[in-house]
Amino acid sequence: GAGVSQSPSNKVTEKGKDVELRCDPISGHTALYWYRQSLGQGLEFLIYFQGNSAPDKSGLPSDRFSAERTGGSVSTLTIQRTQQEDSAVYLCASSLASGSYNEQFFGPGTRLTVL
Amino acid sequence: GDSVTQMEGPVTLSEEACLTINCTYTATGYPSLFWYVQYPGEGLQLLLKATKADDKGSNKGFEATYRKETTSFHLEKGSVQVSDSAVYFCALRATGNQFYFGTGTSLTVIP
Numbered sequence: 339g340a341g342v343s344q345s346p347s348n349k350v351t352e353k354g355k356d357v358e359l360r361c362d363p364i365s366g367h368t369a370l371y372w373y374r375q376s377l378g379q380g381l382e383f384l385i386y387f388q389g390n391s392a393p394d395k396s397g398l399p400s401d402r403f404s405a406e407r408t409g410g411s412v413s414t415l416t417i418q419r420t421q422q423e424d425s426a427v428y429l430c431a432s433s434l435a436s437g438s439y440n441e442q443f444f445g446p447g448t449r450l451t452v453l
Numbered sequence: 454g455d456s457v458t459q460m461e462g463p464v465t466l467s468e469e470a471c472l473t474i475n476c477t478y479t480a481t482g483y484p485s486l487f488w489y490v491q492y493p494g495e496g497l498q499l500l501l502k503a504t505k506a507d508d509k510g511s512n513k514g515f516e517a518t519y520r521k522e523t524t525s526f527h528l529e530k531g532s533v534q535v536s537d538s539a540v541y542f543c544a545l546r547a548t549g550n551q552f553y554f555g556t557g558t559s560l561t562v563i564p
Contacts, residue, residue: 371552380556381497381542394551429497431552439485439504442544442552444497 340364342445344430350451351420359415359448363432370413371433371442372405376426384428387413388435420452455480455547459555462540466533466562474528474558476517476543484545486510486519486526491540491557500528500541533562 343362372384383397407413431442460475488500501510506521543555
C-alpha cells in the first residue's frame with residue numbers, strides 16, 4: 339500500500355517568507371509526527387498528533403512554527419518568517435496508535451533551504 | 454523523562470569486521486525499542502524492533518536484544534558489508550506513544 343508521502347520534496351525560499359510543508363500519512367494511522375533533521379544531526383522532535391487529542395507541541399522551537407491536522411489525516415507544518423537556521427530536512431512519520439509495539443513509518447522528507 | 458543515549462560516531466570498519474553500536478535508554482513503564490537505518494540519500498526505515506524484555510530483534514544479519522536489567526538495546530552484526538554503510542538510529546516508543554530517538558551513529562564500511 340501507499341506509504342507516507344510529503345510535499346514538496348524540495349523547497350527553496352527567501353529569508354522572511356512563509357512556507358507550508360505537507361504530509362499525507364498512511365491510511366488508518368491515527369498518530370502523526372513531525373521531526374527536523376539538520377545536516378549531520380539526529381532527529382529533533384517537533385510535534386505529535388494523536389487522533390482528536392490536543393497535539394503535543396513541546397518540540398516546536400519557536401512561535402514561528404505551527405502545525406495542524408485536518409480530519410485526522412493530512413497535516414501541514416507552517417514556518418512563518420523563515421530564518422536561515424530553519425534550513426533542514428523536515429520528516430513526517432505516522433503510526434498506528436494502539437500498542438507500543440507499533441513502529442513509525444517515515445516519509446521521504448522535505449528539504450528546506452532558506453537563502 | 455524518557456530518553457535514548459546512543460554511541461557517538463562516526464564508525465569506520467573494514468568489510469567482514471564485527472559491529473556493535475551501543476544504545477541505552479531511560480524510560481518509565483515498558484517501552485518498545487527500535488533500530489532505524491538511513492542509507493545515503495534515502496529516508497529512515499525500520500531495521501528491527503523488540504517489544505518486551507529479553508526479546509531479540511533481527512533483520513539483514515543485524516541483531517539487538519532488549520535487556521531490561523541493563524536498559525540496553527545494542528545493535529550487533531557479525532560481518533559487515535559495504536552495503537551496510539548508513540546512519541543508524543536507536544529509538545524507543547514510550548507508553549504514551551511518544552517516540553524518542555538517539556542522535557544517530559554513522560557507519561562506513563570500507564572494502
